[in-house]
Structures are given as structure tokens and as C-alpha cells.
Amino acid sequence: MVELVEAVKTYKLGKTEVRALRGVSLSVKEGEFVAIMGPSGSGKSTLLHVIGCLDRPDQGRVYLNGQEVSGLSEDRLAEFRGKFVGFVFQTFNLVPTLSALENVELPMTFQGVPRKRRLALARELLVQVGLGERLRHRPAELSGGERQRVAIARALVNDPKLILADEPTGNLDSVSGAQVMELLKGLNEEQDKTLIVVTHDPEIASYAGRTVHIRDGRIQEVAEVQT
Amino acid sequence: MILDFIRMSWRGIKTRKARSTLTVLGIVIGVAAVVALIAIAQGMQATMEREFEAIGYDTVFVIPGEAPQGMQAMPDRMRRLAFFGGGSEGAVLDLSRLKGLPQVEAVGAIRTETAIITAPGLEGQGFLRVTGLSSGITQGFPSYFSGFSLAGGRGFGEGDEFVVILGPKVAEDFGVSVGDRITIENKEVEVIGILEESEDGGMQRGLPGDPNYGIYLPIAAVDSLFGEPGKVSLALVKAAEGADVKRVSQLVEQAMATAGTPVTTTTVQEMAEMATRMLSSVQAVLAAIAAISLLVGAIGIMNTMYTAVLERVREIGIMKAVGAKKKHILSLFLLESGLVGLIGGVLGVIVGVALASVAGRLISGSMNVGPMAGGFSFSAVFPAELIVGALALSFGLGALAGVWPAQRAARLSPVEALRYE
Numbered sequence: 001m002v003e004l005v006e007a008v009k010t011y012k013l014g015k016t017e018v019r020a021l022r023g024v025s026l027s028v029k030e031g032e033f034v035a036i037m038g039p040s041g042s043g044k045s046t047l048l049h050v051i052g053c054l055d056r057p058d059q060g061r062v063y064l065n066g067q068e069v070s071g072l073s074e075d076r077l078a079e080f081r082g083k084f085v086g087f088v089f090q091t092f093n094l095v096p097t098l099s100a101l102e103n104v105e106l107p108m109t110f111q112g113v114p115r116k117r118r119l120a121l122a123r124e125l126l127v128q129v130g131l132g133e134r135l136r137h138r139p140a141e142l143s144g145g146e147r148q149r150v151a152i153a154r155a156l157v158n159d160p161k162l163i164l165a166d167e168p169t170g171n172l173d174s175v176s177g178a179q180v181m182e183l184l185k186g187l188n189e190e191q192d193k194t195l196i197v198v199t200h201d202p203e204i205a206s207y208a209g210r211t212v213h214i215r216d217g218r219i220q221e222v223a224e225v226q227t
Numbered sequence: 228m229i230l231d232f233i234r235m236s237w238r239g240i241k242t243r244k245a246r247s248t249l250t251v252l253g254i255v256i257g258v259a260a261v262v263a264l265i266a267i268a269q270g271m272q273a274t275m276e277r278e279f280e281a282i283g284y285d286t287v288f289v290i291p292g293e294a295p296q297g298m299q300a301m302p303d304r305m306r307r308l309a310f311f312g313g314g315s316e317g318a319v320l321d322l323s324r325l326k327g328l329p330q331v332e333a334v335g336a337i338r339t340e341t342a343i344i345t346a347p348g349l350e351g352q353g354f355l356r357v358t359g360l361s362s363g364i365t366q367g368f369p370s371y372f373s374g375f376s377l378a379g380g381r382g383f384g385e386g387d388e389f390v391v392i393l394g395p396k397v398a399e400d401f402g403v404s405v406g407d408r409i410t411i412e413n414k415e416v417e418v419i420g421i422l423e424e425s426e427d428g429g430m431q432r433g434l435p436g437d438p439n440y441g442i443y444l445p446i447a448a449v450d451s452l453f454g455e456p457g458k459v460s461l462a463l464v465k466a467a468e469g470a471d472v473k474r475v476s477q478l479v480e481q482a483m484a485t486a487g488t489p490v491t492t493t494t495v496q497e498m499a500e501m502a503t504r505m506l507s508s509v510q511a512v513l514a515a516i517a518a519i520s521l522l523v524g525a526i527g528i529m530n531t532m533y534t535a536v537l538e539r540v541r542e543i544g545i546m547k548a549v550g551a552k553k554k555h556i557l558s559l560f561l562l563e564s565g566l567v568g569l570i571g572g573v574l575g576v577i578v579g580v581a582l583a584s585v586a587g588r589l590i591s592g593s594m595n596v597g598p599m600a601g602g603f604s605f606s607a608v609f610p611a612e613l614i615v616g617a618l619a620l621s622f623g624l625g626a627l628a629g630v631w632p633a634q635r636a637a638r639l640s641p642v643e644a645l646r647y648e
């Protein structure tokens with residue numbers, strides 16, 4: 001499903017270079033649930049962006065679903081991530097001026113899905129994440145946990161095979177955090193979505209089938225967790 | 228798809244109400260100026276054409292006296308027209324000489340004088356302008372005289388002398404109706420006709436003064452009341468069909484110069500050309516001003532859109548993260564700026580139409596063209612192309628102003644945009 005070969009990503013800040021990824025190779029099978037852990041600044045988010053076609057590695061290759069994506073143009077990447085990847089961010093990243101329903105609709109708009117179908121599907125997904133009563137609420141009118149559930153509904157709306165979550169519980173209390181994790185785990189188990197979650201919380205990592213540790217832009221070890 | 232984008236753009240506009248309103252206002256002013264100016268200019272052009280057409284392009288105006296040579300810098304025809312504008316004292320002309328000229332179909336004379344008038348409705352005496360019309364005018368220039376339809380009574384007939392036709396307003400002031408008598412220069416004259424009220428003053432078909440206040444006599448009556456028979460303030464010559472009107476006007480000048488009574492002529496064609504030339508230079512200046520105000524409006528849109536892009540960097544990042552391509556972001560912002568332009572355009576057209584209508588009414592009656600005109604019937608013209616063009620222009624201008632900001636938005640890298648605080 002996901003295959004990284006010696007991916008390198010370097011950020012240039014003036015004269016200094018920040019080597020966020022220093023040759024990362026990683027393979028994630030279809031239907032797997034992988035946690036990525038590591039200290040702050042170790043390159044977790046960068047890795048997730050490279051996997052999710054939000055960013056391109058400077059060197060190395062990325063394969064998604066058997067297709068090499070590391071050489072694609074920006075627009076082809078946009079198309080690819082629109083159909084194939086759902087993102088969930090620590091800071092939710094909802095559009096503040098749009099209602100919950102419209103936020104969930106948004107990815108479908110760019111795929112050219114007709115409005116009627118968009119509305120029906122967005123409503124269905126919001127009901128599924130337990131927000132059937134909050135369709136018209138703006139993000140500011142929702143709790144953190146509710147916002148993250150809207151974001152999850154949005155990530156699911158184009159029926160992607162891969163869901164990438166960057167510290168999805170980082171801004172949530174433990175109860176909402178647990179709810180969100182249950183939701184994500186359910187997607188992995190019931191809908192067979194491939195799930196990669198970045199976290200520093202071992203408790204969160206324990207939901208995953210496998211944890212990958214990263215430090216200074218390199219994979220440290222791959223630990224199998226009993227399930 | 229496009230509808231969804233319009234909806235999203237509209238939301239962008241709505242969320243920044245105050246700023247959008249001000250931006251729209253900038254466009255409204257520009258578009259209103261353009262629409263009003265074009266409508267007024269077109270109205271003037273149409274009115275002029277209509278009026279000159281009504282007089283007839285075969286007509287030559289003749290006034291006694293020579294245009295002064297003083298202002299050499301002025302082109303000849305301008306000098307002549309200026310002379311017409313100043314009016315002439317009038318002089319005795321032997322117009323019968325003109326009737327013999329080849330290519331002349333009709334000759335008419337007009338004599339205006341200021342007379343002492345008494346009437347039932349007047350306290351004491353009035354000093355008012357009276358106009359003597361020769362039978363050549365009333366018969367030879369029917370189209371020219373068509374501005375005068377009678378509300379009551381009859382027109383001048385054969386052998387009429389001390390009779391008067393009054394404009395409706397002056398008849399009211401005099402307190403008279405058809406059959407009543409007034410005195411002009413102590414001579415009793417009978418009111419034989421009263422004109423219908425003319426709404427717009429007309430261009431009086433070249434006659435002096437507003438016909439609503441006109442006091443018209445046969446020219447013979449004016450001659451016998453004021454002496455100097457044959458004195459003419461203005462003569463009209465109609466060229467025969469197919470004749471070269473300019474040539475006829477030259478022949479008229481030559482003939483009268485030979486008779487020792489020099490005259491200055493101008494043709495309706497010349498007047499029309501001069502008026503058109505004046506109008507187009509005024510138009511050019513106004514158009515430049517309107518264009519500048521539109522440009523300022525467009526820069527306003529650009530500024531607003533640029534700020535909007537900066538404000539929404541994160542939102543752009545989000546949209547890209549969920550699959551928006553460059554063209555999606557580009558069209559969102561272009562539509563938004565185009566919509567701002569279009570809204571400004573719609574309001575601008577409304578304001579412009581209102582302005583031009585009001586201005587049309589104000590200009591009407593206050594505009595003078597030549598010595599023979601009083602009020603000027605005028606209304607602005609709003610061709611469909613003007614309205615559609617203004618709307619298309621404002622949308623296009625808005626979109627154009629948005630190109631640069633929209634491109635900036637579309638080029639943002641999704642990761643950078645998401646990191647933006």
C-alpha cells in the first residue's frame with residue numbers, strides 16, 4: 001500500500017539546512033494500522049506529508065497503491081491525494097467560515113461530485129461520527145473533540161484507502177481523545193482502511209498494530225505489538 | 228461545479244462585508260461614471276441628429292453682416308459659428324435676389340424685435356420679444372415649422388397682417404384666448420392662434436426663444452410696426468433637391484455681397500459637424516476621467532483580493548490538502564474578484580442610469596446651440612450594448628484585478644500554507 005525507499009527531505013532556511021528526513025524506508029501493508037512515534041522535530045510530520053502526497057521528497061521514491069508518486073506534478077499529486085488519502089490534523093484544519101456539513105463536502109467539490117450526492121454523503125458521514133445534530137455548526141461552535149470528528153468525516157468522504165493522522169488527539173482531553181482513537185480504529189478494523197497515526201503518546205500508539213520510531217529523520221526500529 | 232465555486236466565492240465576499248462593500252463602492256463609482264457619461268453623450272448625439280435632421284440638411288442659415296476677422300487663430304467655420312452664436316443686429320436684405328439663384332428652392336425671413344405690449348392679463352406694459360415670420364418660412368419650410376402645432380385657432384393666411392399667434396405660456400400670462408386682442412407698439416392685433424404646449428421646448432426648429440413664450444406675427448406686421456421694411460434677423464435658404472448645399476451657401480454669400488449687404492452663412496451640415504466635434508472632444512475628456520476612476524476601482528479590488536489571499540493562506544492549504552488543484556484555487560479567487568466587480572457593475576449601472584436621467588433633465592432646457600436655439604430637448608440614451616458591456620467590463624476588470632493575487636494563492640505549497648500562522 002505504502003512504500004518509501006530512501007526518502008530524503010531537506011529544508012533550507014537561508015544558509016542552514018534542516019535535514020528533516022535522512023533516508024527513510026518504510027513499507028505499510030494494506031489494512032495495517034501503524035503508529036509513528038518520535039521526539040519533537042524528528043521528522044514525523046514531514047514523513048506523513050511525503051506519504052500523503054502533500055509534499056515531495058528531494059530524493060528517494062514513494063509508491064502508493066503500487067504507483068510511484070514521487071515524480072508526479074503538483075496537480076497530479078493533488079488529484080491523487082484527493083481520491084486516495086484522507087488527512088486528520090492535530091489542529092483540525094477545518095475552514096472556519098464553513099459549517100460542519102460544508103467542511104465535509106469540500107473534498108468532494110474538488111472531485112466534481114454533484115451537490116445532491118455530496119450533501120447526502122456528508123450528512124451520512126457526520127451521523128456516523130455522531131454529529132448528526134451539529135450539521136450547521138461552524139467549527140468555532142463545536143468542541144475540540146467534535147471538530148476532530150468533523151475532520152475525520154471529511155477525511156473519509158472520498159472513500160480513501162489511506163488515512164493519515166498527525167497527532168489527532170494532541171489538542172483533545174483524554175475522553176475525546178479516546179473517542180477519536182476508537183473511531184479511527186473502527187475504520188481500520190471495519191472498513192479496512194490503512195491507517196498511519198503520528199503521536200508521542202504511547203497510549204495512543206498502543207491502538208496500532210505496529211509502531212515505527214523515528215529520530216533525527218531516521219527510522220530507529222520497528223516494534224511489533226501484540227494484538 | 229462552477230455553481231459550487233460561485234457559492235464559495237460569494238461566501239468569501241460575505242464574510243468580509245465591510246471591506247467588500249467598500250471595494251464594490253470603488254467599482255460602482257467608476258461604472259456609474261462610464262455609464263452616465265456614455266448615456267448622456269449618446270443622448271446628445273441622438274438629440275442633435277434628430278434636431279438637425281428635423282431642420283433638414285438642405286437648409287442654409289443666413290445672417291446679415293460679416294463675421295469679424297479679428298480672431299485669426301480660429302478656423303473659418305468656427306469663426307462663422309461664433310458669429311452666429313453672438314447673433315446679428317439685423318439688416319435690410321434684398322432676399323428676392325436669392326430666389327433667382329439656381330439650386331435655391333425656398334427662401335424665408337425672420338425678424339425679431341423687442342416690442343411694448345399691453346394685454347388684459349398684464350399690469351402696465353411689457354417689453355417682449357416678437358418674431359416676424361415671412362410666408363416663405365411658414366410655407367417653404369414645413370418641416371422646419373412642424374414644431375408648432377396649434378392648440379386652437381388658425382395659422383397665418385394670405386393677407387393677414389395685424390394678427391398674432393401666441394405660445395401657450397405667454398397666452399396664459401396675457402390672459403387671452405383665440406379671438407381676443409392685445410396691443411403691440413400701440414397697435415391692436417388679434418390673437419388668431421395659440422400653440423400647443425411643447426414639452427421639451429424643442430430646439431425650436433432654429434427659431435429664437437422658447438415657443439411656449441413665443442409671440443409670432445407675419446413679418447409684414449413687424450415691418451410696419453418698427454419701420455425699415457425688409458429688415459431681416461435671420462434668413463433661411465433651402466437648397467433644391469440634390470444640390471450641393473455648401474455651394475448654395477457660397478452663392479448666397481456672393482450674391483448678397485454683390486448687392487452691398489454682406490451676409491454670413493452656415494449650413495446645417497456644418498453646424499452638425501461642429502457640434503459633433505465639440506461633443507466628441509468633451510466626450511474624450513470625460514471618458515478619460517471615467518477610465519481613471521474605473522482603474523482606481525480595479526486597484527481597490529486587487530488590494531482587497533491580495534489581502535484576502537494573505538488572510539486565507541491556511542484555508543488555501545486546507546483546500547489543497549483535501550485535493551484542490553491549482554486551477555480550483557485560481558478560479559475561486561478569480562470568481563470572487565470577478566463577482567465583486569460584477570456586483571459593483573450592477574449597482575454602477577443602476578446609479579449611472581439614474582444619474583444620466585437626472586442629468587438629462589437638468590441639461591434639457593439649459594443647453595444652447597447657436598442663436599436660433601432656446602431650450603434643448605434631451606434625454607440620455609441607454610442602448611442594451613451599453614448595459615451589457617458595462618456588466619461584462621466590470622466582471623472582466625474584477626477578474627483581471629484578481630489574477631495576480633489568485634496566482635499567488637494557487638502557487639502556495641500546501642505544506643507551507645498549512646504551517647502558516
Ligand SMILES: Nc1ncnc2c1ncn2[C@@H]1O[C@H](COP(=O)(O)OP(=O)(O)OP(=O)(O)O)[C@@H](O)[C@H]1O
Pocket residue numbers: 011012013018019020038039040041042043044045046047643646
Ligand atoms: N517548512 C520548513 N522549513 C524549514 N524547516 C522545516 C520546515 N518544516 C519542518 N522543518 C524542520 O524539519 C524538522 C522536522 O519537522 P517535522 O515537522 O517533521 O517534525 P515533527 O517530528 O513533526 O515534530 P513535532 O512532534 O514537534 O510535530 C524540524 O526540525 C523542523 O524545524
Ligand SMILES: [Mg+2]
Pocket residue numbers: 044045046166
Ligand atoms: Mg509534527
